[in-house]
């Protein structure tokens with residue numbers, strides 16, 4: 001049985017990756033941040049009683065800023081594959097918390113690389129690199145494109161990306177970076193653009209809210225569907241040679257296009273419900289990201305099949321359904337880093 005260690009297992013991608021690996025028969029170990037409230041909602045459906053000797057999902061308290069703990073865990077778990085998905089992953093927030101973002105999103109990767117190297121455990125290593133590393137470079141972007149990050153988050157990801165490359169070149173480790181363009185799902189964090197919009201559409205459609213505040217509608221992104229992207233991560237880790245790959249759909253849409261698709265799906269005119277709030281602008285914006293997934297298609301046989309507007313539709317439907325189950329308090333849930341999300345008439 002193969003054993004994987006996933007940091008960021010409670011996040012969007014970590015939850016889909018855990019599902020995928022459990023389905024493939026792996027024993028999956030995840031790093032869990034201690035929190036005063038439960039933070040496992042994305043993986044609760046995968047829960048296994050640890051008293052069962054056959055349990056294959058095991059969580060360990062830890063933090064990517066705690067080097068000693070990471071070494072201890074790698075030695076104890078003896079993983080075949082390590083997936084580093086932990087990050088302060090919100091670009092806008094990274095301008096508010098640049099040093100914290102650097103520590104977690106940038107230096108965190110080095111702590112984990114070093115834990116693998118120092119322990120001598122022959123684990124393969126995956127780093128969650130990002131299209132945000134391309135920043136100001138004109139699209140399309142591929143593995144060969146120069147990097148020009150435009151946020152503390154992007155800069156941190158470039159640091160982690162190059163460190164991963166350095167451990168591969170210097171120590172011969174099987175260490176790869178997946179350069180993933182935006183990927184979304186019903187499990188997407190509520191303060192990222194797509195989910196913020198689809199939650200708002202559900203709230204507005206059912207009369208719980210009247211409008212949503214957004215920032216820049218002109219930005220262009222290459223949005224795909226998260227479950228397909230974790231499959232790509234796994235394929236990179238099964239390759240004969242360690243290599244970095246771009247995962248993207250190869251299609252671009254503006255924020256305005258996504259918003260229109262989400263509101264259209266329930267028969268609403270977005271222009272009547274979207275208001276502008278400059279607090280959602282970034283000091284430096286990434287204007288346009290469009291990936292060239294040619295290498296992943298040719299060498300990994302990986303191809304995205306879900307595109308905007310299908311993505312917008314499935315996310316709106318999921319939020320409408322969640323609203324039905326969660327009841328009237330649903331929209332009142334505080335969203336601390338991105339307040340105010342939606343407003344009442």
Ligand code: NDP
Pocket residue numbers: 007008009010011012013014031033039062063064065084085086087088089090104128129130131179180181182183184189
């Ligand atoms: P999320 O924000 O949903 O998840 C981030 C995860 O990191 C959570 O499990 C979070 O834990 C954990 N985490 C945060 N800080 C720490 C810390 N100090 N120690 C340990 N764990 C921590 O991100 P996604 O799932 O969307 O993305 C996964 C990775 O891929 C991230 O590294 C992201 O930057 C990167 N990426 C994402 C893309 C996307 O479009 N989604 C595109 C390209 C790259 P908790 O639940 O406790 O907060």
Ligand code: GDR
Pocket residue numbers: 089090091092129130131132180181182183191192193194196213214215216217219220221255280281282285286
């Ligand atoms: P991004 O995702 O910055 O691309 O990073 P996000 O969904 O936050 O923004 C996408 C675009 O929408 C614009 N925008 C808004 N964004 C948010 N969050 N809230 C708003 O109200 C709003 N209004 C307009 C943004 O300016 C931006 O242009 C994501 C993260 O998952 C990163 O971790 C990952 O690395 C990259 O995708 C690839």
